Amino acid sequence: MPRTEGYSALLAGATGLVGFQLLRQLLKDDHCRSLTVLARRPLPHLPELAAFRDKLHVITADFDRMGEALADVQADVVFCALGTTIKKAKSQDAFRQVDLGYPVALGEWAKANEAKKLIIVSAMGANEKSVVFYNRVKGEAEALLSAIGVPELHIVRPSLLLGKREEFRPGERVAVLLSPALKLLMRGPLLSYRPVHAEDVAAFMRSLASAPAEQLAPIVNVYENHAITANQPKV
Template structure:
Protein backbone atom coordinates (compact mmCIF):
# COMPACT_ATOMS: atom_id res chain seq x y z
CA UNK A 1 0.00 0.00 0.00
CA UNK A 2 1.32 3.44 -0.93
CA UNK A 3 2.21 5.90 1.82
CA UNK A 4 0.76 9.25 2.76
CA UNK A 5 3.41 11.87 3.60
CA UNK A 6 2.90 15.21 5.33
CA UNK A 7 5.55 17.90 4.81
CA UNK A 8 6.04 20.99 6.98
CA UNK A 9 8.28 23.72 5.60
CA UNK A 10 7.53 22.87 1.98
CA UNK A 11 8.14 26.46 0.87
CA UNK A 12 11.76 26.35 2.04
CA UNK A 13 14.78 25.22 0.06
CA UNK A 14 14.88 21.62 1.27
CA UNK A 15 11.12 21.30 1.67
CA UNK A 16 10.51 22.42 -1.90
CA UNK A 17 12.90 19.77 -3.17
CA UNK A 18 11.31 17.18 -0.90
CA UNK A 19 7.72 17.64 -2.08
CA UNK A 20 8.90 17.42 -5.68
CA UNK A 21 10.75 14.18 -4.96
CA UNK A 22 7.86 12.70 -3.00
CA UNK A 23 5.42 13.51 -5.81
CA UNK A 24 7.61 11.46 -8.16
CA UNK A 25 8.30 8.64 -5.70
CA UNK A 26 6.14 5.57 -6.46
CA UNK A 27 6.17 4.63 -2.77
CA UNK A 28 3.88 7.57 -2.03
CA UNK A 29 0.30 7.81 -3.18
CA UNK A 30 -0.50 11.03 -1.35
CA UNK A 31 1.57 14.05 -0.35
CA UNK A 32 0.21 16.89 1.78
CA UNK A 33 2.11 20.14 2.27
CA UNK A 34 1.15 21.94 5.48
CA UNK A 35 2.19 25.52 4.69
CA UNK A 36 1.74 29.08 5.90
CA UNK A 37 1.58 30.38 2.34
CA UNK A 38 0.86 28.64 -1.00
CA UNK A 39 3.71 26.93 -2.82
CA UNK A 40 5.21 29.16 -5.50
CA UNK A 41 5.54 26.17 -7.85
CA UNK A 42 2.71 23.82 -6.92
CA UNK A 43 2.87 20.22 -8.08
CA UNK A 44 -0.39 18.61 -9.27
CA UNK A 45 0.33 15.55 -7.11
CA UNK A 46 0.78 17.58 -3.90
CA UNK A 47 -2.16 18.74 -1.80
CA UNK A 48 -1.81 21.97 0.15
CA UNK A 49 -3.25 22.92 3.52
CA UNK A 50 -2.75 26.57 4.46
CA UNK A 51 -2.29 26.63 8.21
CA UNK A 52 -1.53 28.95 11.11
CA UNK A 53 1.39 27.13 12.73
CA UNK A 54 0.76 28.96 16.00
CA UNK A 55 -2.47 26.96 16.19
CA UNK A 56 -1.17 23.71 14.77
CA UNK A 57 -3.40 21.60 17.01
CA UNK A 58 -6.39 22.80 14.97
CA UNK A 59 -5.03 20.84 12.00
CA UNK A 60 -4.60 17.53 13.83
CA UNK A 61 -6.63 15.69 11.18
CA UNK A 62 -3.91 16.44 8.62
CA UNK A 63 -1.52 14.25 10.61
CA UNK A 64 -3.33 11.05 9.72
CA UNK A 65 -0.33 9.87 7.72
CA UNK A 66 2.43 7.29 7.42
CA UNK A 67 5.30 9.74 7.76
CA UNK A 68 5.77 13.40 8.70
CA UNK A 69 8.71 15.32 7.25
CA UNK A 70 9.65 18.52 9.08
CA UNK A 71 11.78 20.97 7.07
CA UNK A 72 10.98 24.06 9.13
CA UNK A 73 13.80 26.50 9.75
CA UNK A 74 14.71 30.16 9.64
CA UNK A 75 17.38 32.60 10.80
CA UNK A 76 17.31 35.14 13.60
CA UNK A 77 17.59 37.91 11.01
CA UNK A 78 14.57 36.64 9.07
CA UNK A 79 12.55 35.78 12.18
CA UNK A 80 13.27 39.18 13.73
CA UNK A 81 14.24 38.04 17.22
CA UNK A 82 15.62 35.08 19.14
CA UNK A 83 12.15 34.41 20.52
CA UNK A 84 10.64 34.27 17.04
CA UNK A 85 13.49 32.03 15.88
CA UNK A 86 12.82 29.58 18.75
CA UNK A 87 9.16 29.47 17.77
CA UNK A 88 9.96 28.35 14.21
CA UNK A 89 12.95 26.10 14.85
CA UNK A 90 11.86 24.60 18.17
CA UNK A 91 8.21 25.09 19.09
CA UNK A 92 6.69 24.25 15.71
CA UNK A 93 8.67 21.02 15.12
CA UNK A 94 7.91 19.81 18.65
CA UNK A 95 4.20 20.62 18.25
CA UNK A 96 4.14 18.77 14.91
CA UNK A 97 5.89 15.75 16.39
CA UNK A 98 3.46 15.68 19.30
CA UNK A 99 0.50 15.64 16.90
CA UNK A 100 2.21 12.93 14.85
CA UNK A 101 2.63 10.83 17.99
CA UNK A 102 -1.01 11.35 18.97
CA UNK A 103 -2.11 10.33 15.46
CA UNK A 104 -0.03 7.16 15.50
CA UNK A 105 2.35 8.23 12.74
CA UNK A 106 5.11 5.59 12.50
CA UNK A 107 7.94 7.87 11.31
CA UNK A 108 9.00 11.48 11.83
CA UNK A 109 11.97 12.95 9.97
CA UNK A 110 13.36 16.39 10.81
CA UNK A 111 16.18 18.67 9.70
CA UNK A 112 18.43 19.85 12.51
CA UNK A 113 21.95 21.20 12.03
CA UNK A 114 25.60 20.25 12.26
CA UNK A 115 26.77 21.13 15.76
CA UNK A 116 23.35 20.87 17.42
CA UNK A 117 23.96 20.67 21.17
CA UNK A 118 21.89 21.80 24.15
CA UNK A 119 25.13 22.93 25.82
CA UNK A 120 26.49 24.83 22.83
CA UNK A 121 27.68 28.41 23.48
CA UNK A 122 26.03 29.37 20.19
CA UNK A 123 22.32 30.22 20.35
CA UNK A 124 21.48 28.64 16.98
CA UNK A 125 23.15 25.31 17.80
CA UNK A 126 21.72 25.34 21.31
CA UNK A 127 18.14 25.74 20.03
CA UNK A 128 18.67 22.92 17.52
CA UNK A 129 20.03 20.74 20.30
CA UNK A 130 17.04 21.52 22.49
CA UNK A 131 14.73 20.63 19.62
CA UNK A 132 16.41 17.26 19.20
CA UNK A 133 16.22 16.61 22.94
CA UNK A 134 12.54 17.45 23.21
CA UNK A 135 11.66 15.38 20.15
CA UNK A 136 13.53 12.44 21.64
CA UNK A 137 11.49 12.73 24.84
CA UNK A 138 8.21 12.22 22.94
CA UNK A 139 8.87 8.53 22.35
CA UNK A 140 8.11 8.52 18.63
CA UNK A 141 8.30 5.04 17.07
CA UNK A 142 10.92 6.21 14.56
CA UNK A 143 12.62 9.60 14.77
CA UNK A 144 15.13 10.49 12.06
CA UNK A 145 17.28 13.56 12.75
CA UNK A 146 19.43 14.92 9.94
CA UNK A 147 22.26 17.30 10.76
CA UNK A 148 23.37 18.96 7.50
CA UNK A 149 26.23 21.41 7.23
CA UNK A 150 25.68 24.62 5.24
CA UNK A 151 23.01 24.12 2.60
CA UNK A 152 23.50 24.80 -1.09
CA UNK A 153 20.65 25.69 -3.43
CA UNK A 154 18.27 28.44 -4.46
CA UNK A 155 16.81 30.43 -1.59
CA UNK A 156 14.26 33.24 -1.62
CA UNK A 157 16.39 34.99 1.03
CA UNK A 158 20.07 35.93 1.07
CA UNK A 159 22.39 34.15 3.49
CA UNK A 160 25.94 35.48 3.01
CA UNK A 161 27.55 32.71 5.07
CA UNK A 162 26.08 30.00 2.88
CA UNK A 163 27.00 31.88 -0.29
CA UNK A 164 30.61 32.21 0.86
CA UNK A 165 30.81 28.53 1.78
CA UNK A 166 29.36 27.56 -1.59
CA UNK A 167 31.97 29.64 -3.40
CA UNK A 168 34.78 28.11 -1.37
CA UNK A 169 33.54 24.57 -1.96
CA UNK A 170 33.54 25.16 -5.70
CA UNK A 171 36.94 26.83 -5.91
CA UNK A 172 38.78 24.90 -3.19
CA UNK A 173 36.96 21.60 -2.62
CA UNK A 174 40.09 20.07 -1.08
CA UNK A 175 39.50 22.17 2.04
CA UNK A 176 36.62 19.84 2.94
CA UNK A 177 38.64 16.61 2.87
CA UNK A 178 39.89 14.45 5.72
CA UNK A 179 38.82 15.62 9.19
CA UNK A 180 37.06 18.64 7.65
CA UNK A 181 34.77 16.50 5.49
CA UNK A 182 31.96 16.89 8.01
CA UNK A 183 31.85 20.64 7.29
CA UNK A 184 31.43 20.25 3.54
CA UNK A 185 28.31 22.09 2.31
CA UNK A 186 25.53 19.84 1.07
CA UNK A 187 22.97 20.36 -1.68
CA UNK A 188 19.35 20.82 -0.63
CA UNK A 189 18.15 18.07 -2.97
CA UNK A 190 20.61 15.66 -1.34
CA UNK A 191 19.24 16.48 2.10
CA UNK A 192 15.69 15.94 0.83
CA UNK A 193 16.66 12.57 -0.66
CA UNK A 194 18.45 11.66 2.57
CA UNK A 195 15.23 12.26 4.51
CA UNK A 196 13.46 9.85 2.18
CA UNK A 197 16.34 7.39 2.48
CA UNK A 198 16.15 7.44 6.28
CA UNK A 199 12.43 6.69 6.21
CA UNK A 200 12.88 3.99 3.59
CA UNK A 201 15.40 2.16 5.80
CA UNK A 202 12.70 2.01 8.44
CA UNK A 203 14.88 1.74 11.53
CA UNK A 204 13.07 2.23 14.83
CA UNK A 205 14.02 4.50 17.71
CA UNK A 206 16.05 7.71 17.43
CA UNK A 207 18.54 7.84 14.56
CA UNK A 208 20.89 10.80 14.05
CA UNK A 209 22.61 11.32 10.69
CA UNK A 210 25.57 13.74 10.47
CA UNK A 211 26.14 15.76 7.32
CA UNK A 212 28.93 13.57 5.97
CA UNK A 213 26.55 10.57 5.87
CA UNK A 214 23.76 12.32 3.99
CA UNK A 215 24.98 11.63 0.41
CA UNK A 216 25.14 7.87 1.10
CA UNK A 217 21.75 8.00 2.83
CA UNK A 218 20.30 9.87 -0.16
CA UNK A 219 21.44 7.08 -2.44
CA UNK A 220 19.20 4.69 -0.49
CA UNK A 221 16.09 6.72 -1.27
Protein backbone atom coordinates (compact mmCIF):
# COMPACT_ATOMS: atom_id res chain seq x y z
CA MET A 1 0.00 0.00 0.00
CA PRO A 2 1.43 3.43 -0.91
CA ARG A 3 2.41 5.55 2.08
CA THR A 4 2.26 9.22 2.86
CA GLU A 5 5.46 11.14 3.58
CA GLY A 6 4.72 11.20 7.27
CA TYR A 7 2.28 12.73 9.72
CA SER A 8 2.00 14.24 13.16
CA ALA A 9 -0.40 12.44 15.47
CA LEU A 10 -2.53 13.06 18.54
CA LEU A 11 -3.62 10.08 20.63
CA ALA A 12 -6.29 10.14 23.33
CA GLY A 13 -6.77 7.01 25.43
CA ALA A 14 -3.17 5.79 25.53
CA THR A 15 -3.58 4.04 28.89
CA GLY A 16 -6.34 1.73 27.61
CA LEU A 17 -6.02 -1.69 26.02
CA VAL A 18 -5.93 -0.58 22.37
CA GLY A 19 -4.54 2.87 23.11
CA PHE A 20 -1.40 1.58 24.81
CA GLN A 21 -0.69 -0.73 21.89
CA LEU A 22 -1.17 2.23 19.56
CA LEU A 23 1.25 4.28 21.64
CA ARG A 24 3.95 1.62 21.42
CA GLN A 25 3.45 1.05 17.69
CA LEU A 26 3.28 4.71 16.71
CA LEU A 27 6.52 5.48 18.51
CA LYS A 28 8.30 2.84 16.43
CA ASP A 29 6.56 3.81 13.18
CA ASP A 30 8.70 6.08 11.01
CA HIS A 31 5.60 7.35 9.21
CA CYS A 32 4.54 9.02 12.47
CA ARG A 33 6.94 11.96 12.78
CA SER A 34 5.69 13.22 16.14
CA LEU A 35 3.21 11.94 18.70
CA THR A 36 1.26 13.96 21.26
CA VAL A 37 -0.60 11.97 23.89
CA LEU A 38 -3.52 13.46 25.80
CA ALA A 39 -4.01 11.53 29.02
CA ARG A 40 -5.98 11.92 32.23
CA ARG A 41 -3.22 10.32 34.26
CA PRO A 42 0.55 9.96 33.79
CA LEU A 43 1.77 7.24 31.48
CA PRO A 44 3.63 4.32 33.06
CA HIS A 45 7.39 4.84 33.37
CA LEU A 46 8.69 2.39 30.81
CA PRO A 47 12.23 2.36 29.36
CA GLU A 48 10.78 1.99 25.84
CA LEU A 49 8.94 5.29 26.20
CA ALA A 50 12.02 7.11 27.43
CA ALA A 51 13.84 6.07 24.28
CA PHE A 52 11.45 8.22 22.23
CA ARG A 53 11.54 11.38 24.31
CA ASP A 54 12.24 13.51 21.24
CA LYS A 55 9.21 12.17 19.42
CA LEU A 56 6.73 11.82 22.29
CA HIS A 57 4.97 14.71 24.01
CA VAL A 58 2.56 13.89 26.85
CA ILE A 59 -0.14 16.27 28.06
CA THR A 60 -1.81 15.25 31.31
CA ALA A 61 -5.04 17.17 31.72
CA ASP A 62 -8.70 17.14 32.69
CA PHE A 63 -10.58 16.11 29.54
CA ASP A 64 -13.34 18.57 30.44
CA ARG A 65 -10.78 21.23 29.51
CA MET A 66 -9.60 19.51 26.37
CA GLY A 67 -9.56 22.62 24.20
CA GLU A 68 -7.36 24.48 26.64
CA ALA A 69 -4.99 21.51 27.02
CA LEU A 70 -4.57 21.20 23.25
CA ALA A 71 -4.34 24.92 22.51
CA ASP A 72 -0.78 24.67 21.14
CA VAL A 73 -1.10 21.26 19.46
CA GLN A 74 -1.36 20.52 15.76
CA ALA A 75 -1.94 17.06 14.33
CA ASP A 76 -2.53 15.58 10.90
CA VAL A 77 -4.07 12.41 12.35
CA VAL A 78 -6.11 12.10 15.54
CA PHE A 79 -6.52 8.70 17.20
CA CYS A 80 -9.30 8.17 19.73
CA ALA A 81 -9.08 5.03 21.88
CA LEU A 82 -11.20 6.33 24.75
CA GLY A 83 -13.57 3.96 26.51
CA THR A 84 -14.70 2.75 29.90
CA THR A 85 -17.28 0.48 31.57
CA ILE A 86 -20.32 1.19 33.70
CA LYS A 87 -18.56 -0.45 36.65
CA LYS A 88 -15.55 1.82 36.31
CA ALA A 89 -17.54 4.95 35.43
CA LYS A 90 -20.05 4.23 38.24
CA SER A 91 -23.02 5.75 36.37
CA GLN A 92 -24.53 5.90 32.90
CA ASP A 93 -23.95 9.64 32.74
CA ALA A 94 -20.25 9.24 33.51
CA PHE A 95 -20.02 6.43 30.96
CA ARG A 96 -21.61 8.63 28.29
CA GLN A 97 -19.13 11.39 29.03
CA VAL A 98 -16.13 9.11 28.42
CA ASP A 99 -17.49 7.12 25.47
CA LEU A 100 -19.47 9.90 23.78
CA GLY A 101 -18.75 13.34 25.22
CA TYR A 102 -14.97 13.23 25.08
CA PRO A 103 -14.71 11.56 21.64
CA VAL A 104 -17.09 14.14 20.17
CA ALA A 105 -15.09 16.97 21.78
CA LEU A 106 -11.95 15.46 20.26
CA GLY A 107 -13.67 15.29 16.86
CA GLU A 108 -14.65 18.94 17.11
CA TRP A 109 -11.06 19.82 17.99
CA ALA A 110 -9.84 17.81 14.99
CA LYS A 111 -12.19 19.68 12.67
CA ALA A 112 -11.34 23.12 14.10
CA ASN A 113 -7.61 22.44 13.88
CA GLU A 114 -7.72 21.05 10.34
CA ALA A 115 -6.67 17.48 11.13
CA LYS A 116 -6.85 15.31 8.01
CA LYS A 117 -8.02 12.11 9.67
CA LEU A 118 -9.85 11.01 12.82
CA ILE A 119 -9.53 7.30 13.60
CA ILE A 120 -11.63 5.97 16.48
CA VAL A 121 -12.20 2.65 18.21
CA SER A 122 -15.91 1.98 18.53
CA ALA A 123 -17.50 -1.45 19.05
CA MET A 124 -19.20 -4.22 17.16
CA GLY A 125 -22.94 -3.70 17.33
CA ALA A 126 -22.77 0.09 17.70
CA ASN A 127 -26.21 1.43 16.82
CA GLU A 128 -27.81 4.67 18.02
CA LYS A 129 -31.22 2.93 18.03
CA SER A 130 -30.09 -0.13 19.99
CA VAL A 131 -31.97 -1.13 23.15
CA VAL A 132 -28.60 -2.06 24.66
CA PHE A 133 -27.19 0.99 26.45
CA TYR A 134 -23.54 0.31 25.56
CA ASN A 135 -24.25 -0.21 21.86
CA ARG A 136 -26.60 2.78 21.77
CA VAL A 137 -24.00 5.17 23.24
CA LYS A 138 -21.36 3.91 20.82
CA GLY A 139 -23.81 4.40 17.94
CA GLU A 140 -24.75 7.90 19.09
CA ALA A 141 -21.07 8.83 19.28
CA GLU A 142 -20.50 7.55 15.74
CA ALA A 143 -23.46 9.57 14.43
CA LEU A 144 -22.32 12.79 16.09
CA LEU A 145 -18.74 12.34 14.89
CA SER A 146 -19.96 11.67 11.35
CA ALA A 147 -21.80 15.00 11.35
CA ILE A 148 -18.74 17.06 12.35
CA GLY A 149 -17.15 16.94 8.92
CA VAL A 150 -13.55 15.91 9.54
CA PRO A 151 -12.08 15.22 6.07
CA GLU A 152 -11.69 11.53 6.88
CA LEU A 153 -13.44 9.73 9.74
CA HIS A 154 -12.47 6.09 10.18
CA ILE A 155 -14.59 4.07 12.64
CA VAL A 156 -13.16 0.72 13.75
CA ARG A 157 -15.59 -1.79 15.33
CA PRO A 158 -13.72 -4.69 16.92
CA SER A 159 -15.33 -7.68 18.59
CA LEU A 160 -14.11 -8.99 21.97
CA LEU A 161 -10.69 -7.49 22.66
CA LEU A 162 -7.91 -9.79 23.82
CA GLY A 163 -5.07 -8.40 25.91
CA LYS A 164 -3.96 -7.61 29.42
CA ARG A 165 -6.11 -5.00 31.16
CA GLU A 166 -5.36 -3.12 34.37
CA GLU A 167 -8.81 -3.83 35.77
CA PHE A 168 -10.34 -7.29 36.21
CA ARG A 169 -13.39 -8.04 34.07
CA PRO A 170 -14.78 -11.51 34.93
CA GLY A 171 -16.82 -11.91 31.75
CA GLU A 172 -13.93 -10.95 29.51
CA ARG A 173 -11.53 -13.16 31.48
CA VAL A 174 -13.72 -16.21 30.80
CA ALA A 175 -13.96 -15.29 27.13
CA VAL A 176 -10.19 -14.88 26.86
CA LEU A 177 -9.63 -18.32 28.37
CA LEU A 178 -12.07 -19.78 25.90
CA SER A 179 -10.77 -17.82 22.92
CA PRO A 180 -8.70 -20.69 21.38
CA ALA A 181 -11.81 -22.85 21.31
CA LEU A 182 -13.94 -19.95 20.09
CA LYS A 183 -11.57 -19.36 17.18
CA LEU A 184 -11.84 -23.02 16.17
CA LEU A 185 -15.64 -22.83 16.22
CA MET A 186 -15.97 -19.42 14.56
CA ARG A 187 -15.77 -20.27 10.89
CA GLY A 188 -17.78 -19.14 7.89
CA PRO A 189 -20.31 -16.45 8.86
CA LEU A 190 -19.10 -16.57 12.46
CA LEU A 191 -15.64 -15.32 11.49
CA SER A 192 -16.95 -11.78 11.89
CA TYR A 193 -17.33 -12.39 15.64
CA ARG A 194 -13.87 -13.80 16.31
CA PRO A 195 -12.03 -12.23 19.27
CA VAL A 196 -9.28 -9.87 18.17
CA HIS A 197 -6.03 -8.90 19.89
CA ALA A 198 -5.70 -5.26 20.89
CA GLU A 199 -2.33 -5.06 19.12
CA ASP A 200 -4.01 -6.12 15.86
CA VAL A 201 -6.66 -3.42 16.26
CA ALA A 202 -3.89 -0.89 16.87
CA ALA A 203 -1.98 -2.08 13.82
CA PHE A 204 -5.10 -1.78 11.68
CA MET A 205 -5.72 1.78 12.89
CA ARG A 206 -2.09 2.65 12.25
CA SER A 207 -2.39 1.38 8.66
CA LEU A 208 -5.33 3.72 8.12
CA ALA A 209 -3.25 6.67 9.30
CA SER A 210 -0.48 6.13 6.77
CA ALA A 211 -2.76 5.18 3.86
CA PRO A 212 -3.14 7.76 1.05
CA ALA A 213 -5.73 10.47 1.65
CA GLU A 214 -9.18 9.89 0.19
CA GLN A 215 -10.05 11.91 -2.91
CA LEU A 216 -13.47 13.02 -1.69
CA ALA A 217 -14.06 14.78 1.61
CA PRO A 218 -15.56 14.56 4.04
CA ILE A 219 -15.84 10.78 4.04
CA VAL A 220 -16.82 8.25 6.71
CA ASN A 221 -15.50 4.69 6.61
CA VAL A 222 -16.73 2.00 9.00
CA TYR A 223 -14.66 -1.16 9.46
CA GLU A 224 -16.33 -4.18 11.03
CA ASN A 225 -14.45 -6.83 12.93
CA HIS A 226 -13.83 -9.06 9.90
CA ALA A 227 -11.78 -6.28 8.28
CA ILE A 228 -9.43 -6.31 11.28
CA THR A 229 -9.19 -10.09 11.58
CA ALA A 230 -8.80 -10.69 7.83
CA ASN A 231 -5.01 -10.73 8.09
CA GLN A 232 -4.82 -12.74 11.30
CA PRO A 233 -3.49 -16.30 11.13
CA LYS A 234 -6.25 -18.80 10.38
CA VAL A 235 -6.77 -21.61 12.90
